[in-house]
Amino acid sequence: MNRKRKKIEPRYIILIVTVIIIVLIAVLSYALKTDKKLNTFESIVKDVVVEVQKIVYFPFKNFSTMLSNYNSLKDVLEENRILKSNVEKIESLEAENVALKKELEEMKNELNIEHVLTDYDYLNATVVSRNAATWYNNLTIDKGSHNGIEEGMVVINSTGVIGKTTNVSTFSSDVKLITTTDTNNKISVTITNGDKKLIGLINGYDYKTKYLEIEGISNTDNVAIGDLVYTSGLGGVFPSGILIGKVADITTDVYDLSKIINVTPSANFEDINYVTVLKRTDNK
Template sequence: MSFFRRKRLFSILLALIILVGLIGFSLMNRDQRTSIEEFFQDSFGWAQMIVLKPINYLTDVVSNIDDMKNMYDENRVLKENLGQYQKVLYEVQELRKENAELMRALEKSESIRDYTPIHATVIARSPEKWFKQVTIDKGIQDGVQKDMAVITAEGMIGKIHSASQFTSNVLLLNGFDRSNRIAVNVDLSDSDQDARGFILGYSEERNQLLLEFTEYYDEIPEGEFVFSSGLGGVFPDGLEIGQIDEVSTDQYGLTQIAYVQPSANLDDLRHVIVVDRDIETVFDDDGEDEVEN
């Protein structure tokens, strides 16, 4: 081996020894570092900060965009779920209301045994102001006939105005006039007798029924209930119609009248009951018909 080649090999070995020594020296646990080490450490730290800062910024921007996208998707899903929840909640409330109405109608049917109830559902309402009628889904095939009383669990709402084979039109109480009058009794709690009269119409100004008494009564308290009397054979007796709100006289001061608040809500009708009563005829001693009950 030539002199120059051995000298080169020796220099390489010496450099490796010095490098290893420097690495080992730098890895030693020392309280203080040399100025050169601090310089290189600070330079590397600043260079790392300069390089990583834009990278971290871009990473944060991309991450924020992904978060916003995820938030938008989550918000859309939440809105859809909220809309579905509100729809289900509304349906549940409607079903509960309908179930309560059906239960009250069933209780009403069981509490009154003088007639056969025909349960029906309101399927349409007349939009005209002067034709205050509703259409139900029962007709002649179901036993419905003209002039039958129609009630809800709260009270009477009207009568059958016309009937076809499968549907019928109901004239509501707020459409009654003198040609559709109802014979009624007022239960006077402080008296042994009942006050008698007729429902002769509806006051549009007060939104109440107009009751005209057949005679003058000294005292008729407000809040007394009004029931059908059954006279005339059109409506059965005992159907609740409303409560007396005010007692007065007509414009001439000759006839005692009262304003009656209907017990049933005439503006919100769904399930109704048609009163199918068997009319019994009572004969007098001569064999002629006298009174219909």
């Protein structure tokens, strides 16, 4: 292969490298800001690529679904028997539900909690891709502002809270997972220990142990391994009552004043294919 080889002057190389380093620092610090919103160009590009990505992904997803459906067929008979027995209980559950809703409304007013799960509409979405930069803890879903999604909406799956929406474009959105090291992503939580409820704050996620770390619990408070951790509803972003996980390990801080509680998340972050976005009903 014949190639012309032009010599680049060393001073230009030094200049280019310096400029690139400065630009990279500026760009990355800008990009890591959580409140960065997509501009029109970014939004259009992202939508187009996500739509094509959905078409490309379609046969692979169908094949994978077919395989899992086939695997679950053997359990159908047993599941059907359980479902039949559950159907008989529905009427009594509905009556109980009405009474509980009324009770919940009264308690919300009394405790001054802004949002609970019943204040939300559920919107199901499919994960289209995960972030190429694995340290970023983002994934992309196939629903956007066209479907009523806004920045900062809570995203859950069947096992618990996953994260919140960011970078919303017309037909797609990103989900910033709760495992991110982003300090702006702290979530207020409640630890239920018998009748007592303790309020703490998720401080981060340890990838080695796969624990969420909770701080802000006094050393005098009783917390036991196996206690359940839910969102508290304080802070106004995450509604109360969504399961986060179970207490797995308890230590104290360096001053022996407060507890550091490690929680095993209920959600499996390695296998997220379908998610549910909680849309506030007053956003409709």
